[in-house]
Amino acid sequence: MKIIQHPRELAAAGRPACLALGVFDGIHLGHQSIIGQTLEDARKREGTSVVVTFDRHPEMVLAPTRAPSLIYPPSKKMRVLSELGVAATLVLPFDREFSRQSGEAFIQGLTRELGGIASVSVGDHFVFGYQRSGDVRLLQRLGAENQFVVHGLPPVQWAGQPVSSTRIRNAIALGRFAEATQMLGRPYSLCAIVIEGDRIGRQWGFPTANLDAAHLALPPSGVYAVRACIRDQCHPAVLNLGLRPTLNRPQPRLQVEAHLLDFSGDLYGAEMEIVFVARLRDEMRFPTREALQAQILKDIATARRCL
Numbered sequence: 001m002k003i004i005q006h007p008r009e010l011a012a013a014g015r016p017a018c019l020a021l022g023v024f025d026g027i028h029l030g031h032q033s034i035i036g037q038t039l040e041d042a043r044k045r046e047g048t049s050v051v052v053t054f055d056r057h058p059e060m061v062l063a064p065t066r067a068p069s070l071i072y073p074p075s076k077k078m079r080v081l082s083e084l085g086v087a088a089t090l091v092l093p094f095d096r097e098f099s100r101q102s103g104e105a106f107i108q109g110l111t112r113e114l115g116g117i118a119s120v121s122v123g124d125h126f127v128f129g130y131q132r133s134g135d136v137r138l139l140q141r142l143g144a145e146n147q148f149v150v151h152g153l154p155p156v157q158w159a160g161q162p163v164s165s166t167r168i169r170n171a172i173a174l175g176r177f178a179e180a181t182q183m184l185g186r187p188y189s190l191c192a193i194v195i196e197g198d199r200i201g202r203q204w205g206f207p208t209a210n211l212d213a214a215h216l217a218l219p220p221s222g223v224y225a226v227r228a229c230i231r232d233q234c235h236p237a238v239l240n241l242g243l244r245p246t247l248n249r250p251q252p253r254l255q256v257e258a259h260l261l262d263f264s265g266d267l268y269g270a271e272m273e274i275v276f277v278a279r280l281r282d283e284m285r286f287p288t289r290e291a292l293q294a295q296i297l298k299d300i301a302t303a304r305r306c307l
Contacts, residue, residue, distance in 0.1 A: 001082035003089050007113035010088055016047035016118030019110070020086075022126060024053050025165045026071035027080045029156040029185045034121045035084055037151050041119040042087065049087045052110070053077075054094040061099055069217040071168055071184075075271060076191040103127075103134020107142050117148040124152035158183050169217045177219070177276050190256075190274040192216060194230075194267040197257060206296055208240070208257035209267045211274075218256070223280045225303035228258045229273040235260040236307040238299050239274060242283035246292045261300065261307075278306045 004010055010017065018041040024031045035051060042049035055074070059067040072080070074091075081089050092098065101109075106129050111117050120139055128134040136152035143150040155162035163183045171179040172188065180188040190213065197210035209228070221242035228237040237260045243252040258274065280302050286292040 001078070001086055001089060003078060003091060005091055005093070007090060007110060010048065010050065010090065010114060016045050016116060017050050017114045018042040018045065018047045018119045018121075019050050019052050019117060020121045021052045021128070022122060023057060023165075024051065024077065024081075025057065025068075026168050026184055027077065027084070028163050028165065028168060028183050029158065030123065030153075030163045032084065032185060033156050034123060034151075034153050035081070035086065037121040037153060038119070039085055041121070041149070041151075045118050047118050049085070050114075051081055051086050051089045053089065053091060055091050056094055058094050058099065061094055061096060067215075068166070068169060070215055071165060071172070071217050073191055073216065076189075076273070080186075100130050103129025103132075103138050104142065105129075106134065107139065108146075111142075111146050111148075117146065119149040119151065121151040121153060124154050126152075172217045172219055175220045175222075175279060187275055189229075190216065190218070190276075191271060192256065192274075194270050194272055196268060197255070206259050206293075206300075207264075208259045209272060211256040211258065211272060213254075213256045218254075219276065221254075221283045223283070223299050224276050225278040225280055225306040226258065227275040227277060227307070228260050229275065230267060230270050234275075235263050236303065237261060237274075238280070238296075238303045239276075240283075245283065245285040246289060259296075259300070261304065278303075280306075 018038050020035045020038040022031065022034065038049050041047065057067055057070065078089060122136060122139065124136055136150065139150045168180050168183050177188050192211035192213045194209045195212045197208065218241065224239045226237050226239045227234045237258045239258045241256050242254065244255055258272065280299055286295060
């Protein structure tokens with residue numbers, strides 16, 4: 001799959017562009033319905049399937065305090081789109097200037113720069129453009145003027161309610177991984193880059209990979225048995241998610257750290273994907289660091305049995 005930042009980069013060689021337009025955080029079952037329509041259009045019209053999305057959630061620019069945590073970082077999002085068979089993804093930079101563009105100007109610009117559009121697929125309640133001026137009705141009018149087909153697809157239902165990124169974030173926050181998995185259509189996982197930590201775990205004999213999980217949707221704090229996948233290999237691991245209260249830090253920060261069992265090596269800068277297998281216990285404050293170290297040994301033994 002090609003990843004492009006400007007429509008002109010799409011060398012379609014005269015093939016019509018079939019677009020799926022949206023934020024697509026999580027690429028859940030509803031998103032897959034929209035993308036599936038785009039793939040079908042591309043096959044029928046011998047065109048190029050193109051997902052049009054943004055480099056950040058629009059709310060991070062429009063209303064930062066209300067911006068949702070992300071289910072997937074951009075790298076995982078791109079991998080899933082590629083696995084679905086999308087030919088190209090156009091990742092547009094969303095900033096203040098871009099946000100002031102009307103919905104009509106946005107679509108007219110895409111039509112012009114792509115050299116024409118064959119179809120556009122969106123959710124039937126999707127809105128876009130300055131002051132939410134773009135919707136399915138606008139797309140249908142522009143489609144009639146520019147000769148492209150518009151698909152406004154209804155939401156996919158699960159457990160009697162529409163599947164949405166918000167529902168999935170809520171399920172993750174409650175530790176309901178099976179529900180998140182059902183709505184995603186693939187096992188829920190947490191993906192993040194390994195960063196340098198304070199090396200306390202290494203000093204105690206339990207080296208951990210610290211994950212940069214800022215802006216990501218996270219499960220409840222606690223200790224989990226997980227599979228940590230990195231560089232095409234998966235390792236059994238124990239994951240701690242929380243504030244590490246036993247350390248009595250004056251300004252504790254939420255930490256996500258994985259101890260890979262029977263592993264040694266440099267992981268800094270690599271992306272790790274965490275698949276949750278079992279919750280072992282709540283985060284706890286221990287009376288001494290020695291008591292915490294003893295509990296960690298018990299957690300490792302329990303995780304080995306789970307994994």
